[in-house]
Amino acid sequence: MTIELVWFKRDLRIHDNQALVDASNSGEDVVCIFLVEPERLAQPDCDPIHVEWELDCARSLERELKELGGSLDIRNEDALTALEAIHSGHGISTVRSHEEIGTEWSFERDKRVKKWCSENGVEWVEYPTNGVIRGLTDRDKWKYSRDRRMRLELLEPPEQLNGPDLGTEVPTLESMGIVSRGLVHRPEPGQSAAWETLKSFLNERGEPYRWSMSGPSQAVVHCSRLSPYLSVGCISMRRVVQETSARMRELRELRSGGEEIGGWLKSLSSFQSRLAWHCHFMQKLENEPTLDNVAQNPLIDRNLARELDGERFAAWAEGGTGWPFFDACMRSLVATGWINFRMRAMLMSAASYNLWLPWRDVGLHLARMFLDYEPGIHWSQVGMQSGTTGINSVRAYSVTKQGRDHDAEGDFIRSWVPELSEVPKEHIHEPWKMPEPLQEKLGCVIGSDYPFPIVDEASTRKEGVRMTYAARRGEGTREVSKRVYEKHGSRRRPSRRRKEKKPDSKQTKLF
Known part of the structure; x- marks a missing residue:
């Protein structure tokens, strides 16, 4: 037997x-x-x-x-x-x-x-996993294949399993010599918790999603928070897609009946797009499993010639750069294992353009910090945000502007950077500009209680962008970038509103 x-x-x-x-x-x-x-x-x-x-x-x-x-x-x-x-x-x-x-x-x-x-x-x-097509030879056909797969019938678990219990002793962190980092506010594990998280997003938390996903304080509540569950498969991407589609049909029916539905449809439409992006980025790693080791455009990476500066890297990784909003985001990530997508891009951008740090060292640190680490998404984003793909726009975020846009009052900063807890709104984003008597009065002396900015944020960002564009103009880089696009580039077409297809599944309602 x-x-x-x-x-x-x-x-x-x-x-x-x-x-x-x-x-x-x-x-x-x-x-x-x-x-x-x-x-x-x-x-x-x-x-x-x-x-x-x-x-x-x-x-x-x-x-x-x-x-x-x-x-x-x-x-x-x-x-x-x-x-x-x-x-x-x-x-x-x-x-x-x-x-x-x-x-x-x-x-x-x-x-x-x-x-x-x-x-x-x-x-x-x-x-198959999610919307990733193994052995894909034509990127132009990927979206059709992915969407078709997402409509397949959801499967019920078996009614009964038979087989021997091998009785192996379950390993523990201690038995493997691993010390827990003890994350703050870590989500509950498992399939049931994943379902409850999806349910609360689709029915309670998700209406402001489209307008709240960019700010770290708002995103922690109004983003789906499904990423840790998707990363280990506690819930299938197909179920998330189908439940979202079912909820959107329900909302349209409510609207046609005269009920006010607020911003729900716009938010869930944005969410659907990001579910597709999830699969799109994972497909890149499937097509090229060395993305964590080799830049998509090695010639650009060589031309950039970034070097690891230990002092700069430590300040960046520990949230001690002297840029309040950046430090708050990094400390929040290290403590909780999660930060929203835009802030992830900002963390990578600052390392790449302001501090001129190598993409792989930076990417490995962030990979270790993300509870929801998904290699395909992560390393694709690292390449994009470090300017090493040659096919994406150079996105260099102003840390100060991001802070003013998404934490105008400074509450997020104060919650994660206690050194600045007494600093008033008008100085919270640039505390080094406070008069010295005020610094002493508040017990926050810059250079002692909280560091001066490690570099000038505006000038280094500008110079980093200039050098990145120069690296893209090097000999042979355009030819490599063309090959990168053919292999990995998005094939999005101008969208036309189409009537949404219902999934093949007869089980479209989970809740």
Whole structure:
């Protein structure tokens, strides 16, 4: 008697999980595993917050599988070690998993697993993830394929799972020698928490989304906050897309009946666009799994010749630059594991254009800080915001302007930079301009209690932009940029309002 092995990767859910459904329908016993791989723990983009979050979500999944009669074998082992052990003890007929859209190490690991399966007579069936098309040869066809996939029927979990409980001791942070960073306000783990988060966004928190996503104080409430769940698959992208579409149809019906719906439709339309961007950026990493190591346009990267300045990097990474709004955003990110999208771009922009730091060092730090780290999105954005793609506009954010636009009163700054808690509104964004007697009176002496700006923000940004455009004009850069566009560029066309198609699923309502 052999077994079907479901290898949970970044799909930690029982609902809308094709691998789990097909395994349960096979007629064989089913064993489910989740691996905390030592090789992954050694990667420079991995942080204790990721391991703790994944373990907590896996434990939540374990409880759900037990309710179905199954179990989850959680192991601190590399993939081949785990497969060898399970195969020798039980005989694996089929491994089922979702495609993993990761960096080069996971790509290489999957090649080793494929080779092992071939050598041992084991079939490995992989299922698509989100809207990413494996083996895509024509970027022009991507949107159609992605949208079609998002309309496929949502899958119910199996009614019953049968299979042995392998009884492996569940690893802990302590047993793996990992020290928790103890994030502030970390979300609850698991599928049920993901559903509740989606429900509250679509029905309560999401109306101001379109107008609130840019400011860090507003975004923490009115953004969906689904990204940590999507990053480990506690909820499927297809479900989020279909539930959003169903809510929009409901809102249109209410409006046609004469009810006031406020800004809901505009906000959810913006949200839908960002769900598509999520898949678009992940597709880039699928097409080029070295994005975390090699710039999309290496010639531009070479021409930029950025060098790692330890003092500047430390000030940037710790939120000690002397730019109040920047420091507040970085400290908030380090403490909570989350900051909104525009502020992520600003953090990257300041490192790239003001401080002239290398994109990979900066990108690795941010990857470790993001609880919702999604390599495809992250490294695509790092390339864009550092000016190393050659196909995107140079976006150099003014830190001071961002602060005035999104934290005019300075409340966000004061909440995360207590050194400035007594500084009044008129000086909060540029405290170094306060008269010295006022600094002493407030107990905030610049250069002592809070640093002077590490560099002049306006002049370094201007010079950074100039040097970036100069790097783009170097020999051969345009030809490389053309190839980058053909491989990765957005194929968005001028939009025309079309009647929205209903999903193929008969289960469009979750709530």
